[in-house]
Amino acid sequence: MSGPPSLIGKKYPAKQHARNVYNYLVKKNESTKNTSFFVSGEDLELYLYCDQTKPIRQNRYFFYLSGCDIPGSHVLYNTAKDHLTLYLPNIDYEDVMWSGLPLSLEDAAKKFDADEIKYASELKTDLELANKDSTKIFTTDINKFNTKYSTFLDAGDKDFFYALDESRLIKDWYELELMRHAAKITDKCHLAVMSALPIETNETHIHAEFMYHALRQGSKYQSYDPICCSGTSCSTLHYIKNDEEITPEKRSVLIDAGAEWSCYASDVTRCFPVNGEWAKEHLEIYNAVLKMQQVTMSLIKPGASWDEIHLAAHKVLIEEFLKLGIFKSEFTVEEIFKSKVSARFFPHGLGHLLGMDTHDVGGYPNYEDPDPLLQYLRLRRNLEKGMVLTDEPGIYFSPFLLEDTLKDPARVKYINKDVLDKYWYIGGVRIEDDLVITEDGFENLTGITSDPEEISKIVKAGLAKGTEGFHNVV
Template identity: 60%
Template structure:
């Protein structure tokens, strides 16, 4: 592991380079102009997020920059705006006016000159110049496209075409394909995430409940310079591992056997999303190892299919078929039924209810996937990508197997599913809760690259946990 300071400095290959905002604006314009109704005389205007006050309090909610705004600027300054002129290809960043009453509390904000040096834009002006710009464009019969009205001043709104489908589509299609700069940010987030997952696996002697696992991951992420998580970490143990987006993170590990941690660090607004599972005592039980090997096989075979042009639906369906083979071998599915009969009944959805993965970028569930949550097919309903893969996409490969009393009870209401399951054998797996293994995958020209470095090999994971327990007897003298 490299030193924490080396990660805090960011990707070495990006030193001296600006976030490619101008290139991104041109990408959006290129997509936008493929639409018949669009005009090369159009203008794009997007506002960043403003600090959001907490009611009845003098504090604000944690700041999260508008991702569309960030894509067009690389700027994380609150209450800023961006304008792109499709005729001149001029990109203008607008910063909020200096609030001199706030300087004593927060210091002087970035100057216009400094902002011009930092950001890849053609000019930087103060917000007071916006209204005149919008008025001039309106007088010239120019259409000004924007995102939602939520953050826009009342004086701006009458000039804007908000949430136009073709404009939003152009933004999403552009964000979906990552350039080299964005991939470097995501690689860096992945390295920090790898180290943090390794730290969690290695520190069982001081992790007595799910909250300690949560704290361990976040602590090591912050130490490496990642002050924000891509999403709230999912830290669960035993039967709690059957809840897909478990949020409590506060129960004692006690005599439970299994841990599932789904957590990812963020770097410069770009996400990482990784899930790992391990036995609390470092020793896989027969049932836990069977389910782990099932999920790992699903994930590896899915990864082998990832390349440009492949429909994500097909890879997802392959994962279900692999699950069925393993469950027949284990006896969870009754042997008198064929693999195809079980597949057609959708009985595997009881145990693998979510999609194989999703796009990843500035949002954890990133834009551009074209999901169809109204799909009548239960196997495809929650699939977040419903399109062929393209070079430059980053997707998660995250099959899972869960033994949720709720899902089982619901599934058994369907006789065609219920008859396929041996309940006596299945019940032996309830204490595991569930297993999910998740990696972040870059779709390359000829195939795929796994950006995730933390091991998913069951024997290696066991060794890491056991080594941590062994060292803990000698070195960990402070149990929180």
């Protein structure tokens, strides 16, 4: 299926990406001026003792410098000559009977943004020539796909990785169009899941419904393994079991899933009630998380500190818990904030960078940070125009997370356990949207509603159809 209409006749700007990397590299380390870049893509591999190939996930650094998803390809950028060469795998004529003819060099030249397209048979000679023009040929690592060329390559240079990651951090117009397309596919998949409760009696059904609608729209890959949980399982942040029965007493569902388009990710989380009616406590927590997201979104703009925005979400959580009585009213917001106890209810970061990877490069997290409020924050820098990130506050009621807190007199004193006990069944609530930082704020790529009343209407409309309203064999 075709992608965004705006990209028809356009090429993924691989050569400009290579130039961006070079500019960052030289700015970081001037001694790298006379260098070249070489990266190998992933190749098809057989399962052990089997003639079936493993699923392939293209090397993201290779794709960034080539825009090529063909297994067994390589890319070389000669910075001295500003010359980008894409190498396609040699034709295996015996395989043509089984797999068909590969893309020709002529057709590849129309598709990919490279100065030259060659076959891999010419690669060794070209690397020898590049060595004469360059003091070094940087690559990310030596692996099974490039080991035969290892004598020419300088792997693992920190400045090269820095330049790659800083380049990928800021998305250009073409990348944003790919991400907008992925986001639109994901919107429809989430709508489909909310609308199909009559046939979603197991978490696996939710998983299947999302992937079915993604595939129908041409997205053959997910950005990550979908998280489809119900009831108390919603307190597990990266729950991928996805096979428990969805019974009425569970009441709540959480799905965190995003379709991928042309190696670019989306990442969206939505929650809804199993029967379309929000239980009192479920809606209270949902609205608290929604407010956390609304407040943090109001602070998002270029130059803003993501650390400070994340901490603002914690303060909203505390304010809402004081209103609900989960935190005791004898304590102030500031006292509870300083105690760090909110980290056990909101244990992850507010969001992360998004791009070719779900948790994209360039965020520079610090998992050794002694502050529990910041330890798992994946983005630790000020916001810049062109970044894409998620805003995903959450509130969780996890016995595992809260066990030590409820036994610690210094922290449990802030919590009214009798009130807390009313909320365990929810498991957790998370609301996640994908945002592009703009000149003076952000563009929200996520269109699927997060309004609780609208969600309730969607779920009820689906339930009203009954099982006969859906085409399903099992």
